[in-house]
Amino acid sequence: TSNVLSTKKDESTASKDSTTEASSKSQESTAETPKQKLLDIIGNMKVEVSYRKKLQQLKTREIKKQATNKLEGPDGKGSMLQKTTEDTQRGKPLSPELVEAASAVASFLPLNKKQTESELIAQLRRHEETTDKQKKGGSINIRNVISEMAVKRQSPAQRGVRISNRISLELDEDGQRIKPERLSPQSFDSKRSLKVGRRLNIFTKASTETENALRTVSSPTIWDLEFAKEIAAITAQPPRNGFEEMIQWTKEGILWEFPIDNEAGMEDDAEFHEHIFLEKHLEDFPKQGPIRHFMELVICGLSKNPYLSVKQKIEHIEWFQKYFEEKKELLREI
Amino acid sequence: QDPTAAHYMFQDDPFLMPRNAANSRLFSLSKESGRNAAKYIIKQFPQYFDKTFAEPNIPCLMPETLTPQIEGLSEEALKERIHLRRVKDSVDLFDQLIQAGTPVSLETTNSLLDLLCFYGDGESTPGKEDLEEPGVNASEQKVPKREFQRGSQPSGSRWRENNNAERIFKIMPERNADSYCTMIRGMVKHGASAEAYDMYIGLLNERHKADVHTFNALITAVPYLKERFLERWELAKVFLNHMAQQEVQPNLLTFNALLKTLRRCGGVGRSMALLVIKEMEALDIEPSLATYDHLLFILYRGADLCPSGIISEVLDDVGKRSFTPQDPDDANFFATAMQVCCDLKDIKLAYRLNKVMEKGDNWKFLDMDRLNAYWSKFFSLLCMMEQIDVVLKWYKEMSSSLFYPTPKNILDLLQALDAANHLELIPSVWEDMKQLGFNRRQDLLEELLSLMSRERHPDEVQLAFAKCAEEIKAVHEQTRREQSLLEWTGSALGHVALLFSRAGRTQEAWYVNMMEHFQQINRIPTDQVMDEFLNCAKQTNCPDDAIKLVKLAASLGLPSSQRLKNRTEKEFELSEKQK
Numbered sequence: 001t002s003n004v005l006s007t008k009k010d011e012s013t014a015s016k017d018s019t020t021e022a023s024s025k026s027q028e029s030t031a032e033t034p035k036q037k038l039l040d041i042i043g044n045m046k047v048e049v050s051y052r053k054k055l056q057q058l059k060t061r062e063i064k065k066q067a068t069n070k071l072e073g074p075d076g077k078g079s080m081l082q083k084t085t086e087d088t089q090r091g092k093p094l095s096p097e098l099v100e101a102a103s104a105v106a107s108f109l110p111l112n113k114k115q116t117e118s119e120l121i122a123q124l125r126r127h128e129e130t131t132d133k134q135k136k137g138g139s140i141n142i143r144n145v146i147s148e149m150a151v152k153r154q155s156p157a158q159r160g161v162r163i164s165n166r167i168s169l170e171l172d173e174d175g176q177r178i179k180p181e182r183l184s185p186q187s188f189d190s191k192r193s194l195k196v197g198r199r200l201n202i203f204t205k206a207s208t209e210t211e212n213a214l215r216t217v218s219s220p221t222i223w224d225l226e227f228a229k230e231i232a233a234i235t236a237q238p239p240r241n242g243f244e245e246m247i248q249w250t251k252e253g254i255l256w257e258f259p260i261d262n263e264a265g266m267e268d269d270a271e272f273h274e275h276i277f278l279e280k281h282l283e284d285f286p287k288q289g290p291i292r293h294f295m296e297l298v299i300c301g302l303s304k305n306p307y308l309s310v311k312q313k314i315e316h317i318e319w320f321q322k323y324f325e326e327k328k329e330l331l332r333e334i
Numbered sequence: 335q336d337p338t339a340a341h342y343m344f345q346d347d348p349f350l351m352p353r354n355a356a357n358s359r360l361f362s363l364s365k366e367s368g369r370n371a372a373k374y375i376i377k378q379f380p381q382y383f384d385k386t387f388a389e390p391n392i393p394c395l396m397p398e399t400l401t402p403q404i405e406g407l408s409e410e411a412l413k414e415r416i417h418l419r420r421v422k423d424s425v426d427l428f429d430q431l432i433q434a435g436t437p438v439s440l441e442t443t444n445s446l447l448d449l450l451c452f453y454g455d456g457e458s459t460p461g462k463e464d465l466e467e468p469g470v471n472a473s474e475q476k477v478p479k480r481e482f483q484r485g486s487q488p489s490g491s492r493w494r495e496n497n498n499a500e501r502i503f504k505i506m507p508e509r510n511a512d513s514y515c516t517m518i519r520g521m522v523k524h525g526a527s528a529e530a531y532d533m534y535i536g537l538l539n540e541r542h543k544a545d546v547h548t549f550n551a552l553i554t555a556v557p558y559l560k561e562r563f564l565e566r567w568e569l570a571k572v573f574l575n576h577m578a579q580q581e582v583q584p585n586l587l588t589f590n591a592l593l594k595t596l597r598r599c600g601g602v603g604r605s606m607a608l609l610v611i612k613e614m615e616a617l618d619i620e621p622s623l624a625t626y627d628h629l630l631f632i633l634y635r636g637a638d639l640c641p642s643g644i645i646s647e648v649l650d651d652v653g654k655r656s657f658t659p660q661d662p663d664d665a666n667f668f669a670t671a672m673q674v675c676c677d678l679k680d681i682k683l684a685y686r687l688n689k690v691m692e693k694g695d696n697w698k699f700l701d702m703d704r705l706n707a708y709w710s711k712f713f714s715l716l717c718m719m720e721q722i723d724v725v726l727k728w729y730k731e732m733s734s735s736l737f738y739p740t741p742k743n744i745l746d747l748l749q750a751l752d753a754a755n756h757l758e759l760i761p762s763v764w765e766d767m768k769q770l771g772f773n774r775r776q777d778l779l780e781e782l783l784s785l786m787s788r789e790r791h792p793d794e795v796q797l798a799f800a801k802c803a804e805e806i807k808a809v810h811e812q813t814r815r816e817q818s819l820l821e822w823t824g825s826a827l828g829h830v831a832l833l834f835s836r837a838g839r840t841q842e843a844w845y846v847n848m849m850e851h852f853q854q855i856n857r858i859p860t861d862q863v864m865d866e867f868l869n870c871a872k873q874t875n876c877p878d879d880a881i882k883l884v885k886l887a888a889s890l891g892l893p894s895s896q897r898l899k900n901r902t903e904k905e906f907e908l909s910e911k912q913k
Contacts (some may be wrong), residue, residue, distance in 0.1 A: 012405045043436075199612035203584055222419075222448045223519060223547065234659040235698035238343045238362070 270310040276303040281317045291324060339735055353771040355706050355738035362702055398698050406430055406554055409442055421453050425498050426698055432505070434473045443502070450499035451520020452491070493526035511542035518544070522551040527558040543580045546588060549573055553591040563599040567606060570595055586622055590661050593628035596683045615696045623699065624663035626652060627670050634674045645674055649686050657692025665699050672711045679721040684712055709737035717746035722754035733766070741775055760786055761798045764805070782806070785831035796833075803833040 220228075239245040249255040278299045285295050298320065302313045340351045344361055347426075352358035376383055404411040407430055415424040424446055431438055434641050483771035503509070503517055514537035521530035534552060537544055560566045570592060577584060580680055592610055607629055614621055626648050633644055648671075657664070675684040691697055700708055709732060716725050729747065733739050739747070744767060749757055764773075764782060772778050783806065786799045807830055 034625070080564050124691045183805075197612050198606045199608050199616050201613075202571070203613065203617055221445070221516075222452050223516070226452065230662050231873070234662060234665050235695065237698050237701060238341070240342050 037308070274310050275313070278303055278313060280316065281314060284321055295320065338841040340886035341735075351390035353738075354772075355740065356771075358706075358738060359702065407434055407436065409436070409438055412438065412446070413442055413453075416442070416449050418452075421447065423447060424449060425502075427451060428502065437507075438557055440506075440508060440513075444504055444510070444516065447499060447502060447513055447520075448517050450497075450502070451516045451523070454497075454520065454524040492527070493521055509540075511537065512545065514540070514542060514547055515548040518548050519551045524905055525558075527555040530555055531559055535885040538576075543582065544576075546577075546582050546585055549577050549584075550591045553588065553595055556595045557598045563602040566595060566599050568601045573802040584617070586619050586625075586660055588615075589619065590622065590624045590628065590663065591623060593632070597628055597631055603632045621651075622658050623652070623667035623807045627663060630667075630670050630674050633674075634677065645671070645678070645683060649683070649690055651688070652696075653690040653693060657699070659699070664702060666672050668696075668700055669704050669707055669711075672708050676711050676715045679715070679719065681715055684715055688712070689753060703737065706737045710743055712741050713737070713739065713743050714746045717743075721822055722756055724748055725750050726759075731739070731770045739766070739770060741778055743779055744770075744772060747782055748785060752785055757785060757791065758795045758798070761802050764802045768805075773806075779806055784835075787829040787833050800833050806830065894905075 215311070239248055246255060250257060282292070282295055282299065285292055295317075298317070302308070302316060305313070339345070342356075343365060344358070346353050350361070352361045404414050407427070409431070412424060412427050412431065428438065428443075429444055499517065499520060503513065506513065514533060518530045518533050518537070521527070521533060530552065534544070534548075553570055555571070556566050556570050560569055572594070574584070577588070589610055593607065596607055596610070601608075611621065611629065614625070631646060652667075659665075664757075668687070671687050672684065675681075675687060680857070691700070699901060713732065714730065716728055727749070729739075742761065747763060748760070751757060751763070752901065760782065767773055767778060767782075783803070786802065791799065
């Protein structure tokens with residue numbers, strides 16, 4: 001599968017069509033899977049029509065070569081293997097067809113010729129190496145290969161590779177491709193629904209008593225507070241009209257609450273009668289005489305005073321009481 | 335309610351109403367930043383704001399006092415600083431206390447650890463927290479997530495080795511389960527998954543029990559602990575089994591975290607997702623929107639799509655009740671669902687989804703950016719699947735009020751017009767494009783021009799097209815200060831020339847098609863253009879033009895130059911000199 005993978009990648013780029021087949025001619029290429037055909041189509045869509053013909057020629061040449069190689073038999077294959085292994089050594093030149101194909105592509109692309117050519121040849125080298133590695137290596141980590149390939153800078157001609165990357169990213173764990181036709185009966189059953197099905201069977205439902213027992217009383221930690229804030233922020237959208245805006249302002253306290261509450265913000269605990277009917281504080285004073293008269297006037301004034309709290313008024317009266325007590329001796333003398 | 339009006343928050347000055355998505359975002363952010371600037375001023379200079387005129391006092395408009403009141407080395411002072419979330423001060427005070435030999439209680443130390451783990455050793459800057467409008471906040475947080483690389487963890491600040499939290503943890507004389515739990519949560523939050531796992535092992539070794547939040551954090555960290563799908567699932571199951579053993583009841587967030595992990599488990603996720611849902615049901619935990627979001631993502635991603643059975647059921651469930659937010663990921667549900675509808679190319683599902691969104695408070699889950707994405711996808715689906723008059727009706731109502739069309743939307747609209755043979759509406763689309771600021775986008779201009787010039791149209795239409803072409807030409811040629819010159823492409827130039835010539839504006843057509851012009855930009859006119867010009871020259875009876883044309887063709891080395899020459903000779907009466 002790894003070889004198929006790498007060949008597929010290359011095939012989706014027009015230029016690499018011929019070249020990869022050249023490099024993989026010594027390896028056993030599997031039969032054309034439907035996915036290969038699909039990638040072929042996609043890759044070819046990216047290719048300009050003008051040089052398709054040339055590639056066809058190259059392709060037919062390679063296929064012929066491949067056929068002859070297969071005829072050679074396993075021994076010949078072995079020797080071919082050797083040769084390509086040598087070829088893929090760094091520094092050794094690639095086979096001339098590859099170079100020719102690369103230059104053909106470069107000449108048709110409107111970009112900088114030399115640069116494209118060198119890029120293509122470098123890419124070919126890399127492909128040879130990776131196919132080689134995968135040939136030798138035991139367990140293949142496809143993911144590394146793919147991720148590595150995805151990261152490289154791609155010239156526009158190689159966008160097809162990216163498309164095949166995206167498709168082949170749906171790998172099962174051990175590298176087996178998920179084929180569109182193969183639907184495992186368990187996972188993709190069309191009768192699948194939310195209502196029927198098995199469950200994990202890991203947890204059991206706790207009875208309510210244990211739930212209550214487990215609920216520990218602790219002040220909300222910073223985690224809880226921040227989480228609550230985050231949750232509230234999800235649905236906090238800006239107001240859609242003036243009414244919503246006013247609602248928001250009322251909640252924040254910017255706007256008064258309607259109907260207006262006159263006592264909003266005042267913390268007076270006392271009722272009105274405690275403010276006005278202050279006579280009960282006069283019990284300690286003499287019942288007759290100028291002091292009483294005076295005190296009654298004081299009480300009258302206090303009862304009309306909205307600015308003092310009840311406590312303050314009582315303190316006021318007590319002050320008077322103390323004062324008069326002190327002066328009692330003085331007055332007695334008079 | 336006026337369906338074509340912009341959002342309420344923009345209704346101030348008609349000139350300042352945003353015309354495209356970028357502007358709307360900019361305006362809403364600027365409004366919010368103005369508010370924040372005011373808040374900042376009040377906070378920084380409270381001394382100027384100490385007159386309380388209002389009776390009763392309006393506390394939220396007054397500056398807050400955030401300075402710690404208790405001075406001196408005491409546990410009370412430490413507690414106060416922790417409460418005020420002053421990270422650095424708390425750490426310093428704690429160190430001083432330890433050095434002075436005063437024991438700090440376990441509870442206080444734990445709350446200090448809480449503070450440190452939550453902020454990851456950075457400072458908590460109150461200004462930054464409410465930098466964005468809460469609705470826009472979610473989209474801001476999405477931006478770092480887009481730079482997500484495989485294998486690395488997106489996080490705000492990263493967990494440094496041996497930072498204050500770890501240091502304090504190590505020097506604690508005794509630790510209880512809470513200490514471990516908060517450390518684990520902090521580590522997971524800031525990207526130190528492996529350390530979190532080690533800490534968890536430590537917790538197990540001490541025979542403590544973790545709480546449900548810790549387990550949730552551990553489950554979210556699973557994708558960063560293991561690479562292979564099956565291993566991830568196994569590890570998650572290990573955590574779940576521990577939970578069951580330690581008799582910790584899972585909650586909604588546990589299952590959501592589990593599904594979030596399964597999102598990154600490929601095929602394994604697909605097989606296991608429904609089992610998780612059934613487990614939730616068995617425990618009587620109501621799924622939230624985030625649950626459905628994860629489910630849809632797992633089942634409908636990728637090349638092979640599930641049939642639409644599941645999403646129908648999901649929509650049924652969601653449509654039955656109005657949701658309250660329970661998970662930060664709830665907001666993604668509608669976008670994912672609409673994406674699935676688009677992938678399945680099912681317009682009826684999309685209509686159902688719209689109904690669900692309008693039910694109760696569900697609309698609140700879509701903030702400004704998500705709303706735009708949602709309606710944008712819906713519009714693309716409409717263009718693909720519906721008749722043109724329905725499309726146009728939606729378009730008139732929706733653009734600039736519900737969403738701002740993206741370039742893709744405009745392309746889809748053009749294609750829909752093409753399919754319905756209503757190409758005469760193209761000039762009005764061009765007007766919209768100008769308003770949206772797309773008039774310099776190469777791909778859109780190409781599409782527009784090619785559609786206009788493909789066939790001949792009745793004359794008024796042709797005139798309107800030519801006017802568009804003229805404006806497009808102007809766009810190409812003007813260089814404003816910061817904008818770079820828009821390059822002509824060969825086809826664009828050809829189309830413009832065609833349109834001009836068809837409308838009888840030959841003078842301009844020639845100007846456009848000046849030999850130098852074409853050669854200047856190294857482009858080659860197509861045969862169609864050359865033929866059209868010849869026709870044009872014939873109409874205006876101008877053999878000189880025809881000769882100029884032939885000369886141009888020859889100089890560019892076109893294969894059709896011979897043919898043109900023949901035609902010219904046949905159709906025009908040329909004087910000897912001209913021959």
